[in-house]
Amino acid sequence: MSAANNKDGKYKYKGIPLTVVKRLPGYQRLLSELAAKEVERVSSRELAAKMKINPSQVRQDLSLFGSFGQQGYGYRVSYLLSEINKILGINAETKMVLVGGGQLGRAVANYRNFAKRGFIIEAIFDRDPRVIGRTIDNRVVRDVQELTAYLQAEPAEIGIICTPASAAQEVADQLVAGGIKGIWNFAPVALKVPETVCLEHVHLGESLMILSFKLKQKQEELFNQKK
Amino acid sequence: MSAANNKDGKYKYKGIPLTVVKRLPGYQRLLSELAAKEVERVSSRELAAKMKINPSQVRQDLSLFGSFGQQGYGYRVSYLLSEINKILGINAETKMVLVGGGQLGRAVANYRNFAKRGFIIEAIFDRDPRVIGRTIDNRVVRDVQELTAYLQAEPAEIGIICTPASAAQEVADQLVAGGIKGIWNFAPVALKVPETVCLEHVHLGESLMILSFKLKQKQEELFNQKK
DNA sequence: TAGATTGTTAATCGATTAACAATC
DNA sequence: TAGATTGTTAATCGATTAACAATC
Structure with a gap:
C-alpha cells in the first residue's frame, strides 16, 4: 500500500x-x-x-x-x-505552540478554523517585555527564553513562527531543541532545520507577487487587443 | 515574445x-x-x-x-x-483596498513588506460599527457600504478580502462592481468572479493540513523502521 | 438484469533535465 | 585565446487523462 x-x-x-x-x-x-x-x-x-x-x-x-x-x-x-x-492527521488533537505575539501571531491565535479541526495552540511566546504577560485569546504570553524548557515539560508537535524574519531562524532552532516535529513558518525567510523536522512555509509576499503578475499579463493582453 | x-x-x-x-x-x-x-x-x-x-x-x-x-x-x-x-509588476505603485478590519485584516494592513515593494493599502473597510471610524496604521476604517462608491471615486487595482467566509462573496461582488482588477482572498471559501478579474487565494487552512500530512507520514515511517 | 461507477493499466501530454552550439 | 556560461533544441521523466474490465 x-x-x-x-x-x-x-x-x-x-x-x-x-x-x-x-x-x-x-x-x-x-x-x-x-x-x-x-x-x-x-x-x-x-x-x-x-x-x-x-x-x-x-x-x-x-x-x-x-x-x-x-x-x-x-x-x-x-x-x-x-x-x-x-490521512491528513485531522481530528487527532495536535498540540501547537506559537512564537510571536504581534499582529500576525494574534490573528493566527484567534483563527477558529484550526481549533475546529483539532489543532490546538497550547502556548504563546514573545520576546517583547511589553507583550509578555498579556493575554491573547485566554492564553498568557510567555517569555520566549522559556520556550525550549517549556517544550521539554509540555511537548507539542507543531511550532508556529510569526516573528520578524530576523528572529525566525533562532526561534526555529529553539523549537527543534524543544523536540518539535513540524514548523509552520510565516516569516519571509528560508529556514534551515534537520531533515527529521517537517517544514511548511506560508508565502504571503509570494502570493501577492503572483497576483501582481497575473494583473500585469492581463493588462498587456488587453493592450495588445486594442491595437 | x-x-x-x-x-x-x-x-x-x-x-x-x-x-x-x-x-x-x-x-x-x-x-x-x-x-x-x-x-x-x-x-x-x-x-x-x-x-x-x-x-x-x-x-x-x-x-x-x-x-x-x-x-x-x-x-x-x-x-x-x-x-x-x-515582469511581476513590482515597484509600480499598485493601489489596494482592504475589507475586514479584524485580527487578520489588521495584520495584513501592518505588514511592511508589501509597502516596500510598491503595494499600498489606500483604504480599509469593515461592517462592524464598533470598528468603523477606528484607526488602523493611520487609516480610518470606513463603512463597507461605501465600498463601491469609494472605488468609483478612488480607483484601486487590488481588493484584499479579510472578512469571515460568510461575507466574502458579497464583498467580492462589491469590489468587482467598483472596478477592481484583482482580488487577494484570505477567506476560506471559493469565490466566483468574472474572468476579467484575477483571483489569488491564500489557503492558511490548507497549508496547515499539508504540514499535518507530512508529520503523519514521517511518524508512520519511523514506526515502520522500528519493526 | 441493466446502468453506473470504481480501480487500474495504457496513452498522452507537459515539465524537467541534458546536451551543445553560440559567443562573451 | 581558453574558459565559462548562456539560450535553445532534444531526450527524459512525471503527471494527467483516456479507456476499460470488474463489479456493485
Missing part, C-alpha cells in the same frame, strides 16, 4: 506525489461541505467538477491510499471524509 | 506555464538579497543551487521572458532584478 520510493524526495513525499498531497486539503474541504449538507454519496465525476480537475485524477489520487469507493455507487461521503481526515 | 497559447488556461497563464509563474517570486527574493549584498553577477548554476532546482530550469524559465544573460558571464544581478520586477 504505502510505497517506498523516496530516493530523492523531490517529487514524492514518502511515496506520495507532492502534486497529490496539495490536492488532499481540497478534497477534505469539499467532503466536509457535503457532510454538513448531509449528502450521502458522491461520485468521482462530481468531486472532480467541484475541484475543476478530471474524474480520473480523483480516482487515481484516492487509489494511492486505498479503495474507498464502490462500483456503480461512488463514495460514501462520511466514510471518505473520515478516511481523508485520517 | 509573449506567446498566445491560451486555449484552456489550465497549465498556462497567457502563454507562461503556471509552474514557472510560481517560481518567479523566488527569483525576485533571491536577486533582492544578492542586490542588498551588492553582489554584481550570478550564474544560472548559483541561482539554481539557492532555489534547489536545476540550472537548465533557471535558464529555461528566464528565456520565456527574454535574454537577460551573457555567455561566459552569467546575469548581472541589478539588471535581472529590474527585469523580474517589471
Whole structure:
C-alpha cells in the first residue's frame, strides 16, 4: 500500500506525489461541505467538477491510499471524509505552540478554523517585555527564553513562527531543541532545520507577487487587443 | 515574445506555464538579497543551487521572458532584478483596498513588506460599527457600504478580502462592481468572479493540513523502521 | 438484469533535465 | 585565446487523462 520510493524526495513525499498531497486539503474541504449538507454519496465525476480537475485524477489520487469507493455507487461521503481526515492527521488533537505575539501571531491565535479541526495552540511566546504577560485569546504570553524548557515539560508537535524574519531562524532552532516535529513558518525567510523536522512555509509576499503578475499579463493582453 | 497559447488556461497563464509563474517570486527574493549584498553577477548554476532546482530550469524559465544573460558571464544581478520586477509588476505603485478590519485584516494592513515593494493599502473597510471610524496604521476604517462608491471615486487595482467566509462573496461582488482588477482572498471559501478579474487565494487552512500530512507520514515511517 | 461507477493499466501530454552550439 | 556560461533544441521523466474490465 504505502510505497517506498523516496530516493530523492523531490517529487514524492514518502511515496506520495507532492502534486497529490496539495490536492488532499481540497478534497477534505469539499467532503466536509457535503457532510454538513448531509449528502450521502458522491461520485468521482462530481468531486472532480467541484475541484475543476478530471474524474480520473480523483480516482487515481484516492487509489494511492486505498479503495474507498464502490462500483456503480461512488463514495460514501462520511466514510471518505473520515478516511481523508485520517490521512491528513485531522481530528487527532495536535498540540501547537506559537512564537510571536504581534499582529500576525494574534490573528493566527484567534483563527477558529484550526481549533475546529483539532489543532490546538497550547502556548504563546514573545520576546517583547511589553507583550509578555498579556493575554491573547485566554492564553498568557510567555517569555520566549522559556520556550525550549517549556517544550521539554509540555511537548507539542507543531511550532508556529510569526516573528520578524530576523528572529525566525533562532526561534526555529529553539523549537527543534524543544523536540518539535513540524514548523509552520510565516516569516519571509528560508529556514534551515534537520531533515527529521517537517517544514511548511506560508508565502504571503509570494502570493501577492503572483497576483501582481497575473494583473500585469492581463493588462498587456488587453493592450495588445486594442491595437 | 509573449506567446498566445491560451486555449484552456489550465497549465498556462497567457502563454507562461503556471509552474514557472510560481517560481518567479523566488527569483525576485533571491536577486533582492544578492542586490542588498551588492553582489554584481550570478550564474544560472548559483541561482539554481539557492532555489534547489536545476540550472537548465533557471535558464529555461528566464528565456520565456527574454535574454537577460551573457555567455561566459552569467546575469548581472541589478539588471535581472529590474527585469523580474517589471515582469511581476513590482515597484509600480499598485493601489489596494482592504475589507475586514479584524485580527487578520489588521495584520495584513501592518505588514511592511508589501509597502516596500510598491503595494499600498489606500483604504480599509469593515461592517462592524464598533470598528468603523477606528484607526488602523493611520487609516480610518470606513463603512463597507461605501465600498463601491469609494472605488468609483478612488480607483484601486487590488481588493484584499479579510472578512469571515460568510461575507466574502458579497464583498467580492462589491469590489468587482467598483472596478477592481484583482482580488487577494484570505477567506476560506471559493469565490466566483468574472474572468476579467484575477483571483489569488491564500489557503492558511490548507497549508496547515499539508504540514499535518507530512508529520503523519514521517511518524508512520519511523514506526515502520522500528519493526 | 441493466446502468453506473470504481480501480487500474495504457496513452498522452507537459515539465524537467541534458546536451551543445553560440559567443562573451 | 581558453574558459565559462548562456539560450535553445532534444531526450527524459512525471503527471494527467483516456479507456476499460470488474463489479456493485
